[in-house]
Amino acid sequence: MRDLLRTALIVALVALGSSPRAAAEAGASIDEVLDAVVAREHELGRMLEQYQPLVETYLQTVRPDPTLGTVPISDKYFLGRIVLSEGPTDAANRRSERRRKPKDQVVSLASDFYSETFKAGGFVQVMVLDREAFGRESYDFTFVRREFLGDVRTLVFEIVPKPTTARKVGRFTGRIWVEDQDFSIVRYNGIYSSVLDNGLRFDSWRLSIGPGRWLPAYVYTEATEQTLRKASVTHKSQTRIWGYDVKRQSAEDEFTKVMIDAPLTEDRSESPGEISPVESVRAWEREAEENVIRRLARSGLLAAEGEVDKVLETVVANLEVTNDLHIDPPVRCRVLLTTPLESFTVGHTIVLSRGLIDVLPDEASLAMVLAHEMGHVLAGHRLDTRYAFSDQILLGDEEAMQQFVFQRYPQEEQEADEKAASLLANSPYKDQLAGAGLFLRALSARADTLPSLIRAHFGNRLAGKEQIVRMPKILAAAPELDPAALDQIAALPLGSRVKVDPWNASIELMKNNRVALLSAREKMPFLITPLMPHLARHATASPGDRGTATVEQEAAQPKTAQRRSES
Numbered sequence: 001m002r003d004l005l006r007t008a009l010i011v012a013l014v015a016l017g018s019s020p021r022a023a024a025e026a027g028a029s030i031d032e033v034l035d036a037v038v039a040r041e042h043e044l045g046r047m048l049e050q051y052q053p054l055v056e057t058y059l060q061t062v063r064p065d066p067t068l069g070t071v072p073i074s075d076k077y078f079l080g081r082i083v084l085s086e087g088p089t090d091a092a093n094r095r096s097e098r099r100r101k102p103k104d105q106v107v108s109l110a111s112d113f114y115s116e117t118f119k120a121g122g123f124v125q126v127m128v129l130d131r132e133a134f135g136r137e138s139y140d141f142t143f144v145r146r147e148f149l150g151d152v153r154t155l156v157f158e159i160v161p162k163p164t165t166a167r168k169v170g171r172f173t174g175r176i177w178v179e180d181q182d183f184s185i186v187r188y189n190g191i192y193s194s195v196l197d198n199g200l201r202f203d204s205w206r207l208s209i210g211p212g213r214w215l216p217a218y219v220y221t222e223a224t225e226q227t228l229r230k231a232s233v234t235h236k237s238q239t240r241i242w243g244y245d246v247k248r249q250s251a252e253d254e255f256t257k258v259m260i261d262a263p264l265t266e267d268r269s270e271s272p273g274e275i276s277p278v279e280s281v282r283a284w285e286r287e288a289e290e291n292v293i294r295r296l297a298r299s300g301l302l303a304a305e306g307e308v309d310k311v312l313e314t315v316v317a318n319l320e321v322t323n324d325l326h327i328d329p330p331v332r333c334r335v336l337l338t339t340p341l342e343s344f345t346v347g348h349t350i351v352l353s354r355g356l357i358d359v360l361p362d363e364a365s366l367a368m369v370l371a372h373e374m375g376h377v378l379a380g381h382r383l384d385t386r387y388a389f390s391d392q393i394l395l396g397d398e399e400a401m402q403q404f405v406f407q408r409y410p411q412e413e414q415e416a417d418e419k420a421a422s423l424l425a426n427s428p429y430k431d432q433l434a435g436a437g438l439f440l441r442a443l444s445a446r447a448d449t450l451p452s453l454i455r456a457h458f459g460n461r462l463a464g465k466e467q468i469v470r471m472p473k474i475l476a477a478a479p480e481l482d483p484a485a486l487d488q489i490a491a492l493p494l495g496s497r498v499k500v501d502p503w504n505a506s507i508e509l510m511k512n513n514r515v516a517l518l519s520a521r522e523k524m525p526f527l528i529t530p531l532m533p534h535l536a537r538h539a540t541a542s543p544g545d546r547g548t549a550t551v552e553q554e555a556a557q558p559k560t561a562q563r564r565s566e567s
Contacts, residue, residue: 437478
């Protein structure tokens, strides 16, 4: 009980703005704060062993440019699922048990790196801080300052390996940001030592999924090669981690819907007993469509339904109303959570990748992409109905990535372009398509240097190595591309619009402030930038830990139960 009171005092003092040193002067030791930090990090490592999130890395190699700051010269892409094994126990148990090195693995789903798969150790290092040896016996901690990261007040510490362990490979040097309520690390920035002393510098962020629960979500890395003391090329990458509990959540959601469905009360005495052949074909195609969408959502590749879908469907509705269209079944929109720029149709469902939504400069450009996919629907380009058979979707993630193919023949793409041009000519966007054309020009200019970004994994690519393969009339009518002009924004940097919840793969549009550009270097079309999320504490507990009860509901529970658990 005394330890609980001392910990509570630390939390209270820090919440009031006191530093750990001030807390120590009031009777609580800074050593106890650091012990709590270490314990929380080990707890996170153990918690992550029960999940298998998706992990995606997109890497660009850029070189200096006098006008644009940097320009890309190549890129690479990796998508996989990380599987953490049972790792080392905490420091106290490690003294009496033989240390076991974790046998983590990562299952590759899509990759164009020269090696077929990434090593799991690299991903684990940016998810959990030195999972094998993080502790006060291996590191020295120095308090730096207090700092807000978004809405969360944090304590900043510098950590370096102790002299006795500094030469060991894999030790971390850098800074950690610790939130001041539960003492969880929410950010760490630095480098792991390597044999060649050329480790990759990274900035790792975690997002809140509930009280005291912060999960790895974003990582930005950077490495510069130098010749003659001048930077020659720089390798930058974004790693995103999401879908920790997507499979269980989707199953529970479906079961809940079944349980709460209201009984059928409408009178169907006047309805015919059979359906027509046309309706039967539509129902069969819809079943194939639903099977694919559910399978992609269950794997975490497709975002949960939400507000972003509604934004896309509003643009679709604008195209439908102004063209006097009545499409049955109605057109729906979903978001693929991956970075490569692609869009495709699954029956009457239009799917756009998160990366594509990120870089589109305006609503007219979004309307151009959606109009092209609506063109496939209006032209009657159908989904392969083999997906209506259950065995075609009872596949592993790797097999699904290989067998879910929604590409169209060149003639079908041309027909969709013609339909789209007609839709746009009658739409509210007809006088705003110059930006859409500039986007296609900018994409064409980067097609040779960013093949991984424009490579479609499910549908048709937007551009080839030599030419744009979508909407040639809009491209031809676009003004000339001027990379140095500040008033000409042809494409945005990656990560500009969509924020992903790492727990359940839900998404929302970021509420960014409009910033006046100072130079062409800040335009950065299609480029990787550092990830700097706005941190906020989640109001409810994560579904996997405390159900869906709010903090207020927990506080309303009988105090005797709380006291019994504390003792």
